[in-house]
Amino acid sequence: MTSSTLPIDSGPARFGLVGTGSWAGRTYAPVLGSHKAVDLVGIWGRRPQAAAELAAGHGTTAYDDVDALFAASDVVAFAVPPDVQAPLAARAAAAGCHLLLDKPLATRPDAARAVVEAADAAGVASTVFCTLRHAPLTAAWIAEQAGTDGWFTGRADWYGALYTPGDDAHVRATTPWRAEKGALWDVGPHALSVLLPILGDVRTVAAHGGPGDTVHLVLRHASGASSTAALSLTTPPAAGGTAVELRGTQGVSAMPTGTGTAQEALAAAVDALLEAARGGAAHPCDARFGLRLTQTLAAAERSLASGRAEPVPEH
Structure with a gap:
């Protein structure tokens, strides 16, 4: 318990939302606006007019000053590019706000x-919204596999068609940071968010480029197991799809499909964060786990440049 812990019987928690893009508008604002345990008190964005429009659509206040939004909030949710998110999240934590973070941190x-x-110093809770760690079906499968011994290897395939050459509609519909950073940073966190809790921290990673923005990773885990990940946002549409498979002494286990909507997963992430903020156990997919994802992906980026396996720094 800390001075930043939310009282258990305090009623709906005051949430501020940072972000006004399509992800904020399609997912974050609707979930926060309808969640029974949330009072969406305001929205701030780098584009004031977009913030005003999104706030008006959800019956809340548009803030011109992000620090004023932090002062009015118990919890701040972030739906902005990662390198915009991080410094603002540190400021929000210093202001005593619990953090609902997007991936990558x-x-x-x-x-x-x-x-x-900043979160540790302020004693605030955090959760990173990796959808498969919060969607009930996949979260349960990950927990079950993490409790099973003897995994030998795993693979995670994330094949998307967001930037398929010639499909300008997809490119227009997405965001500049994804176009710049590609599949490694956009869908890489999803793959790692499944593999790491089951197979353990990554000790070394080798990365090799493929067609378009495709990246292939070979990972060596602290448990001694190895895994691979194939990441792409430039896959031919007919070849897209996601799969995770594990092999070990107990046989083969595949991640279930049909995991529900992003809004359902975000609502579960809100519940998990509020539990932690009210003195419960920290969610395993918190800011510290988000740091491990960033460290692993940064090592993969170095490997792409160096052409050799790179170590992932220990905590």
Whole structure:
């Protein structure tokens, strides 16, 4: 328990939302606006007019000053690019706000670490919204596999068609940071968020480029197991799909499909964060885990440049 712990019987928690893009508008604002345990008190964005429009659509206040939004909030949710998110999240934590973070936490390990340190110093809870860690069906499967011994290897395939050449509609519908950073940073956190809790921290990673923005990772885990991940946002539409498979002494286990909507998973993430903020156990997919994802992906980025396996720094 800390001075930042939310009282259990305090009623709906005051949430501020940072972000006004399509992800904020399609997922975050509707979930926060309809969640029974949430009072959406305001929205701030880098585009004031977009903030005003989104706030008006959800019956809340548009803030011109992000620090004023932090002062009015118990919890701040972030739906902005990772390297915009990280410094703002550290400021929100310093203001005593619990943190609902998007993935990746940051694309630089030092920026991600600053969020962890700010949250620790303020005694605030955090959760990173990796959808498969919060969607009930996949969260239960991950927990079950993490409790099973003897995994030998695993693979995670994330094949998306967001930037398929010639499909301008997809490119227009997405965001500049995804176009710049590609599949490694956009869908890489999803793959790692499943593999790491089951197979353990990554000790070394080798990364190799494929067609378009495709990246293939070979991971060596602290448990001694190995895994691979195939990540792409430039897959031909007919070839897209997601799969995770584990092999070990107990046989083969595949991650279930049909995991529900992003809004359902976000509502579960809100519940998990509020439990932690009210003195419950920290969620395993918190800012510290977000730092591990960033450190692993940064090592993969170095491997792409160096052509050799790179170590992932220990905590």
